[in-house]
Amino acid sequence: MLRIAVPNKGSLSLPASEMLSEAGYRQRGPGGRELVLADPANDVEFFYLRPRDIAVYVGSGTVDVGITGRDLLLDSGVEAVEHRPLGFATSTFRFAAPAGEITSLEQVNGKRVATSYDVLVGDYLAEHGVDAAVVHLDGAVESSVQLGIADVVADVVETGSTLRAAGLATFGEPILRSEAVLIRKPGEAEPSNGLTILDRRLQGVLVARQYVLMDYDVPNEHLEAAVAITPGFESPTVSPLHDGKWSAVRSMVRKDVTNKVMDELYDVGARAILVTSIHACRV
Numbered sequence: 643m644l645r646i647a648v649p650n651k652g653s654l655s656l657p658a659s660e661m662l663s664e665a666g667y668r669q670r671g672p673g674g675r676e677l678v679l680a681d682p683a684n685d686v687e688f689f690y691l692r693p694r695d696i697a698v699y700v701g702s703g704t705v706d707v708g709i710t711g712r713d714l715l716l717d718s719g720v721e722a723v724e725h726r727p728l729g730f731a732t733s734t735f736r737f738a739a740p741a742g743e744i745t746s747l748e749q750v751n752g753k754r755v756a757t758s759y760d761v762l763v764g765d766y767l768a769e770h771g772v773d774a775a776v777v778h779l780d781g782a783v784e785s786s787v788q789l790g791i792a793d794v795v796a797d798v799v800e801t802g803s804t805l806r807a808a809g810l811a812t813f814g815e816p817i818l819r820s821e822a823v824l825i826r827k828p829g830e831a832e833p834s835n836g837l838t839i840l841d842r843r844l845q846g847v848l849v850a851r852q853y854v855l856m857d858y859d860v861p862n863e864h865l866e867a868a869v870a871i872t873p874g875f876e877s878p879t880v881s882p883l884h885d886g887k888w889s890a891v892r893s894m895v896r897k898d899v900t901n902k903v904m905d906e907l908y909d910v911g912a913r914a915i916l917v918t919s920i921h922a923c924r925v
């Protein structure tokens with residue numbers, strides 16, 4: 643039975659459970675507070691743990707795999723590896739300071755840097771030869787400068803609105819681009835059957851979220867031009883229409899370029915262009 647760690651709180655918790663549900667697994671109901679949940683039909687068991695602790699459990703081998711943030715994995719310093727990025731809870735991890743006061747990493751020398759990610763930040767500063775004091779805080783790091791215990795913050799930035807509200811501005815390159823990731827212990831030569839199935843199912847959810855199915859008709863003389871616009875995963879399905887002069891094409895297309903692709907297809911002579919969402923898939 644595969645043991646899977648799932649965040650029990652915070653930004654990762656709900657989307658992680660939703661993704662597992664979409665992948666066909668049993669999950670806690672709304673407001674559910676179970677710490678352990680068996681899913682015997684799928685031969686897996688879920689452990690709901692603090693997102694920060696998940697790498698520790700996976701690294702120790704007491705659970706087989708887990709969902710956590712890339713930033714939390716790196717901050718844990720634990721020997722666990724990223725198996726697959728999961729495409730949600732995307733953010734950057736950045737330095738920020740009062741707007742205009744500190745504008746380069748070099749200027750962080752001798753300053754106090756507040757963060758909840760001491761290891762990640764400490765490693766980054768050391769790698770870049772910056773000598774600064776790291777001040778550990780559990781959260782609401784953005785208030786630390788105003789309250790006088792730090793000069794700089796290093797924190798998760800999604801929209802940037804929390805930073806702006808605190809009068810802070812980012813500087814330097816992002817320390818990291820993070821998102822939710824599936825992690826496992828390193829060096830598993832042969833992934834277990836359970837992990838292979840979980841991974842394939844999660845990949846199916848990702849593809850179903852990122853792609854649509856596009857159908858259209860195109861005159862045969864423009865078929866090659868149209869197919870070049872929608873090459874699909876392997877190769878599009880092409881079927882003859884009854885009148886013999888047109889073909890019907892079916893192909894997977896990235897959701898974010900759907901309208902651009904439809905415009906291009908129309909321009910090369912395609913008509914009756916239909917888009918359908920994908921409910922589930924295995925690729």
Ligand SMILES: Nc1ncnc2c1ncn2[C@@H]1O[C@H](COP(=O)(O)OP(=O)(O)OP(=O)(O)O)[C@@H](O)[C@H]1O
Pocket residue numbers: 651652653654693694710711712713714731732733781798799800801820821
């Ligand atoms: N606003 C956000 N947008 C995207 N990801 C975020 C955001 N805030 C936190 N995360 C991600 O969530 C993970 C941290 O989870 P954690 O539960 O420790 O904190 P949290 O989501 O901020 O929850 P809370 O602070 O309410 O306990 C990290 O991987 C981080 O990148």
Ligand SMILES: O=P(O)(O)OC[C@H]1O[C@H](OP(=O)(O)OP(=O)(O)O)[C@H](O)[C@@H]1O
Pocket residue numbers: 780781782783784797798799800801802803804805
């Ligand atoms: O760029 P934004 O869209 O503003 O999002 C980023 C903020 O979201 C998270 O904070 P959270 O609300 O989880 O509070 P915390 O600092 O206590 O973790 C994170 O720590 C940042 O503060």
Ligand SMILES: [Mg+2]
Pocket residue numbers: 781
């Ligand atoms: Mg938070």
